Amino acid sequence: MTGSRQTGKTTLLKNEFGATHRYVSLERPDVRLRATEDPVGFLREIPPPVILDEIQYAPHLLHYIKDEIDRAREPGRWLLTGSQTFGLMKGVSQTLAGRVAVLELLPLSVAEARGNPPPPTVDDLLAKVFSGPSPVASDTSVDLGDWLIRGGYPGVRLNPQIDPNLWFGGYTQTYLERDVRDLSHVGDLHAFTRFLTLVAARTGTVLNMAALGAEAGVTGPTARRWLSVLEASGVVCLLPPFHRSFGRRIRKSPKLYMIDPGLACYLMGIQTPEQALQSVFAGPLVETAVVSEWIKAFRHLGERPTLYYWRSGNGLEVDLIIERGTRLYAVEVKATATPVPKHAAALSRWLGIAGESAQGVVACDVERPGTLRPGIRAVPWHLAW
DSSP: OBOSTTSSHHHHHHHHHTTTSEEEETTSHHHHHHHHHOHHHHHHHSOSSEEEEOGGGSTTHHHHHHHHHHHOOOTTSEEEOBSOHHHHHHHHHHHSTTTOOOOBOOSOOHHHHHTOOOOSSHHHHHHHHHHOOOOOOSOOOOOHHHHHHHOSOHHHHSOTTSOHHHHHHHHHHHIIIIIGGGOTTOOOHHHHHHHHHHHHHTTTEEOOHHHHHHHHTSOHHHHHHHHHHHHHTTSEEEEOBOOSSHHHHHHSOOEEEESOHHHHHHHHTOOSHHHHHHSTTHHHHHHHHHHHHHHHHHHHTTOOOOEEEEEOTTSOEEEEEEEETTEEEEEEEOOOSSOOGGGGHHHHHHHHHHOTTEEEEEEESOSSOEEEETTEEEEESSSOO
């Protein structure tokens, strides 16, 4: 199980398997030393079923675990977690290919934070959002400003008394000190911190790597390498452009998003819900929250997100395109609680181009779905209704 730090990987595995699996943390220096000096003896002392936490601290163990798996192909005997995905997955792919299932745990979605049961499948979720009936429950509102500031990391989301600025400050410092220092190609932490802040300020925009590197004061290759680190570690994601031609998708620039809007706000110095909703970044932050919810929905239902953005040569743009077989689902994001038909103008034009295989909604700060234009409705920005 991979994912960025503090997404709840250890807690999840302990809660689900604590009664059947022993738990061993490789973050402890003494445990790590034992695993390094005598891997065979170490594994003999902790026979499966076992949870090995933060396996990236002892990647050589994967070779010995492979031998154990080959001796007894019983699923679930070895549960591994790792936060430094950028280094871990190389070892996993080389050593445990065909022997491992990889699950990615992202920060909490709105539905998870509220305790709502997930839909059985992605198709069920799409049916609910794009054509399902309006909810009958009374409590369907979610405080958008609060979500932008606090985000979905369990430590800050589930503890309202915690100051998000203090929590994210510690999280950022820990990430830099514990993870980035382990990367051989990151030598200047001040430059990397500046780079991370600039990335946050670009959430919800088309990526211009040359401009990003120049403003951060690093070379283009360095900027690409650092962005790859952030992407692999679950801090950012890149949304490719939609085009019927796969080759043209690859050649065009992706859109950049922070996975968690709370971390984005902290890095940009936005400290209150009012600042988040009234700043010039309100639109991109709400778009970030919406895109993140869809990424989590796919990932946490065990599927690879097939999400894109669309922009025509004359500037017509749709924020999110979901490709599902031959069907296309479009989401236009608006940072408003009062949607009007003009908010669906670009979406309406896109639906005319896409044809009968497409549906569209406007995601905004409303409590219930409602018709906005013929064939287009406004829906809550989150998926927890």
